[in-house]
Amino acid sequence: MNQIFNPARFAAYLLTELKRAAGRLGGFWTLFGVAVLLPVLRVFMYNRVYYNHPSYEALTIQAGLQLFLVLIILSIIGIAIPLRCYGMTTERGQGSGFFMLPVSSFEKTLSMILITLVIAPALLSGVYLLTDSILVATFAKGTGQLSIAYIFQNLYMTVNNSSKNTVSILKVNVFPTVIASYMCTALTFLISAVIFREKKFTFGILLHLIGVSSVISLLNQLLNPDYVPTLINRIHHEDWVSNTFFVCPPDMVGTFVSLSLKDVAAAPIISLIMCVALFIIVRNKKL
Amino acid sequence: MIEIQHLDFAYNGNKVLENISMQMNDGCIYGLLGENGVGKTTLLTLLCGLKKPKEGAIFVEGKDPFKRTPEQLANQYYLPDEVSPMAMKASAFANEYGRFWTGFDMDKFNEIMALLESDAEQRMDRMSNGQLKKVYIAFALACNAKYYYLDEPTNGLDIPSKALFRKALSRYTREDSVVVISTHQVRDLENMIDPIIIMDKRDVLLNATIAEIADKLYFDYSGEPVPDALYSENAPGMAVQVRANDEHVESKVNIEALFNTVHHHKELIKGMFNK
Amino acid sequence: MDFNGNKAIYLQITDIICDRILSRELKPGDRIPSVRDAGADFQVNPNTIVRSYEKLTDEGIIYNRRGIGYFIADGAFDTVLEQQRREFIEQELPQIKRRLQLLDLNPSDIF
Numbered sequence: 001m002n003q004i005f006n007p008a009r010f011a012a013y014l015l016t017e018l019k020r021a022a023g024r025l026g027g028f029w030t031l032f033g034v035a036v037l038l039p040v041l042r043v044f045m046y047n048r049v050y051y052n053h054p055s056y057e058a059l060t061i062q063a064g065l066q067l068f069l070v071l072i073i074l075s076i077i078g079i080a081i082p083l084r085c086y087g088m089t090t091e092r093g094q095g096s097g098f099f100m101l102p103v104s105s106f107e108k109t110l111s112m113i114l115i116t117l118v119i120a121p122a123l124l125s126g127v128y129l130l131t132d133s134i135l136v137a138t139f140a141k142g143t144g145q146l147s148i149a150y151i152f153q154n155l156y157m158t159v160n161n162s163s164k165n166t167v168s169i170l171k172v173n174v175f176p177t178v179i180a181s182y183m184c185t186a187l188t189f190l191i192s193a194v195i196f197r198e199k200k201f202t203f204g205i206l207l208h209l210i211g212v213s214s215v216i217s218l219l220n221q222l223l224n225p226d227y228v229p230t231l232i233n234r235i236h237h238e239d240w241v242s243n244t245f246f247v248c249p250p251d252m253v254g255t256f257v258s259l260s261l262k263d264v265a266a267a268p269i270i271s272l273i274m275c276v277a278l279f280i281i282v283r284n285k286k287l
Numbered sequence: 288m289i290e291i292q293h294l295d296f297a298y299n300g301n302k303v304l305e306n307i308s309m310q311m312n313d314g315c316i317y318g319l320l321g322e323n324g325v326g327k328t329t330l331l332t333l334l335c336g337l338k339k340p341k342e343g344a345i346f347v348e349g350k351d352p353f354k355r356t357p358e359q360l361a362n363q364y365y366l367p368d369e370v371s372p373m374a375m376k377a378s379a380f381a382n383e384y385g386r387f388w389t390g391f392d393m394d395k396f397n398e399i400m401a402l403l404e405s406d407a408e409q410r411m412d413r414m415s416n417g418q419l420k421k422v423y424i425a426f427a428l429a430c431n432a433k434y435y436y437l438d439e440p441t442n443g444l445d446i447p448s449k450a451l452f453r454k455a456l457s458r459y460t461r462e463d464s465v466v467v468i469s470t471h472q473v474r475d476l477e478n479m480i481d482p483i484i485i486m487d488k489r490d491v492l493l494n495a496t497i498a499e500i501a502d503k504l505y506f507d508y509s510g511e512p513v514p515d516a517l518y519s520e521n522a523p524g525m526a527v528q529v530r531a532n533d534e535h536v537e538s539k540v541n542i543e544a545l546f547n548t549v550h551h552h553k554e555l556i557k558g559m560f561n562k
Numbered sequence: 563m564d565f566n567g568n569k570a571i572y573l574q575i576t577d578i579i580c581d582r583i584l585s586r587e588l589k590p591g592d593r594i595p596s597v598r599d600a601g602a603d604f605q606v607n608p609n610t611i612v613r614s615y616e617k618l619t620d621e622g623i624i625y626n627r628r629g630i631g632y633f634i635a636d637g638a639f640d641t642v643l644e645q646q647r648r649e650f651i652e653q654e655l656p657q658i659k660r661r662l663q664l665l666d667l668n669p670s671d672i673f
Contacts, residue, residue: 003357009387016383093369096337096365100335100336100337100363101360102357102387102389103387104356104357286338287332287337
């Protein structure tokens, strides 16, 4: 067991790789740091141009746009982190250093996954949270709200479930979906970074669109045969899964659609398979 | 000990190594010589486990290097011909990465850096290629590994540094080490490499110790014409002729002349040295 | 180290050590560098040094104390002197004689 996983060695290795990844992510730290200020700047400029006076009200964005922006940002880092940190594994100089380091293939894969899926995004979010908190504390003492909290409270998707006889607008919390989508993107590009010698980005996109997404949809079809893509029309009450994970605004209880484990299982399952695939790739990589 | 048995390897369908079998013993510094493209780098990457044989097998200490277990990896070091910098000082690099090799000695690293006249406090990404190479050489030797696979280690080093490298190689490798150095700059490693392995396309033309070579071939530096010379070179100040050594008189082996002799008389040499 | 000449490297190294003994630079009891250090000094493969040291040990010029190192033997000076005299008489002298003949010189003209 010592050969495959050694806690002390893994801890040292994870730390070393973290430092290296942090260096490789260079500009992203600054980007996430100042990202909070971008909406402020936008509103300020907007009001300056159209009304010729600065105004800091209405710093909100529509819920749909928020989701869109979050997805975009997560996709960007889901692509950038793997490619920037692990793109070097295919070239002779740095790649040989990576594969020849006396650490097991399992530990190498595990550290890649932890850093790309958990630690780096968490740290980047942390930087954002930091500037966010500073901004709120300085300018909105007591009355303001962290933008990050605001986004997550409102991170749900509106679905029109109206039919001939009834009108209902549903709000679906898409937080788990967002996380799952990030995981799939990041894993796809991790695999792309290690497998393809060049054009990692292009092949990564292809792999994602043609390979991963279709497989997930397929699996979803198998798991949830009655699922109609644009309308979620099953309503469960008192579902422990939904109550644990999803935040439900009080006025929405009646029309809130909670999702069962089966509904969201497809992406995590495929992610798990991709993790195993990544391990096999790393173990058998030929430079 | 390294055992190579009937090794085959191909790149995109082109056979690079064909039915190579040999043994590499402890305590030897092997010189892997051959023209560019002949498969020297390929052999090194196969030995260290970065590639897998198509046919045949490689056993390092009885195990397959492609398995790349931490134990195996900690007992070897592969130095590629093109090295890339880390974004840190050389001393920080050694500190950070040395601990994964069980035998690594930081004091040794500093000693070797001093011997190579290299500054450990300089950032690696601000170094010239030669300076960077020296950092990796020092790091490699400081790992105290048993197996060393060095691909063109003197490439990029200035002339004084080549001499310093020779000193470091002699002083800091373990007595039981197996060092395999691939080079086409024979003069850089003239008196260091013994045994000599000369590779050709898909073939090993020679694999012998200097003593064995000196026993079978005589190197004449007198400048007077030698009858039945297998190879002769008459540059001013550097006259050497090679002939069969029937009297078994020991002479100094000139590796460049040896290389050319072997290439001009492939079958003859193979027959001479066939064990 | 620039090793020119016809002789095998390990023999050139034994020659250098013998010269140092003759010039009294190395005296009986002196320690000579370890195999690795000598290899580094001469920039040669350590195994070459091993061959040199083995030859000198066989001839009684140096001896090895396990774990401590190699040392110049007591009778080293005399042994080397004897050896080099013999070599001079058997190899170098005939060449000089031949040159004298060729140039039609008499020993009394020179000495």
